[in-house]
Amino acid sequence: MSLARDVLEACKSRGLMVATAESCTGGMVAAALTDIAGSSAVVERGFVTYTNAAKREMLKVREATLQAHGAVSEPVAREMAAGAFAHSHAQIAVSITGIAGPGGSEHKPEGRVCFALAMAGAPVTSETVEFGALGRAQVRQAACDHALGLLLRAAQSQP
Template identity: 55%
Template sequence: MDNIIELAARVGQALKEKGLLLATAESCTGGGVAQAVTEIAGSSAWFERGFVTYSNAAKTELLDVPAALIERHGAVSEEVAAAMALGALGNSRAQLALSTTGIAGPGGAVPGKPVGTVCFGWARADSARTERLVFAGDRRLVREQTVAHALRGVLLFLEEA
């Protein structure tokens, strides 16, 4: 697995080169992505803000995720991940946002969504992309893999721009 701090530095360099700001909307990672990017000196030049929206109410109140969307698809869904990323864009000055929502474990599994299920969202004004993965390992490993994948996703999303 890529070193998370090295990934964060690469994300920062790519954002700085494009003159873009990043916002994060995190649930299962509890601010882990924001922590990783703020480990990089000078990150205030490219990291705008982070939202830790662990509860469904926080997703609705801070990110404008419709409660009906959460009710229909569940908090751990690509639909909610997309809405979280778009909500982070709409409630910040950032031009690019990422989101994480998942089941880090050891409990919380539901039919069709085992422990380790994580949904990601990446968004900018003109497009959004989502992904659903299932990671192996304990709570710490699931969260670490999620942070690393979210950062790699920013790099891919920037390449597509």
Template identity: 55%
Template sequence: MGQTRDAIDLEAIRVLDLCRARGLTVATAESCTGGLVAGALTDIAGSSDVVDRGFVTYSNAAKQEMLGVSPATLDAHGAVSEETAREMVTGLLRVARTSLGVSITGIAGPGGGSAAKPVGLVHFAAGNRGGEVLVRREVFAGQDRAGVRRLSVLTALAMLAELAAREPVRDFAPGGQA
């Protein structure tokens, strides 16, 4: 019996295919998604040639210890901010030494929001070894926790695909075979 692939599977396959064709590797740094992006990628058979590692940095201490996010950044802007997402991805790329990385930090809910930072607010950063960093801010209003996390995974995968698509396609197959 055949199973239909959902949007996350299709986006994960797209990321893996783009990375494979370009000889790229990927790492993730996730807060509110708790490893779901890494999970989506590794749900696809054969992903080990692209996916290197994933960090779940739910606490501020983990963000600092594992990714080198500055305490000053967390104090000034909070864990859910563009600045923190940027530092998460730059730290990730430094630690993981992969071609591409993506970070996510947000408020999945149902609690924890405020007028300035409502439930559903998520900051993303995706970067490459060349120093290019894409950032996005989304407010997934009206979504429950599962919905915020699902839309966050889709956004993170789309950002990885966008960065991967900018890289040149290799003129040889993996393993050095023509």
């Protein structure tokens, strides 16, 4: 079974809908889920917010947060997840923002990806994963898989 299929089954059995807020993955999480027939029972919507303007306009990420921390940061990931949750009818929202490469900087290296998860009745959680300089496609796929894992664990934690 695929991770995406596991997410769909876990969410469907619990009556949960999912929203995604994606930057460096460009919609890969939503695509992985919607590649599977029957995903409309679980996937509520996806936001691809590649630019800071899109993050501000679509997810209400604050300019002050972007200025203080940069787009690739846990505070921005948390605001992205909270925004996706608030602007959808989903019970779980996941966000992803990172540096897929090539390149990066001394302070934000290639392969750094920040994730956040928003759910009803729980604080927004976030984490950073250093995938390393695997190459753009591999970082994006690793980030997609990690986000699917977060969704699966979140769904499984629900009654």
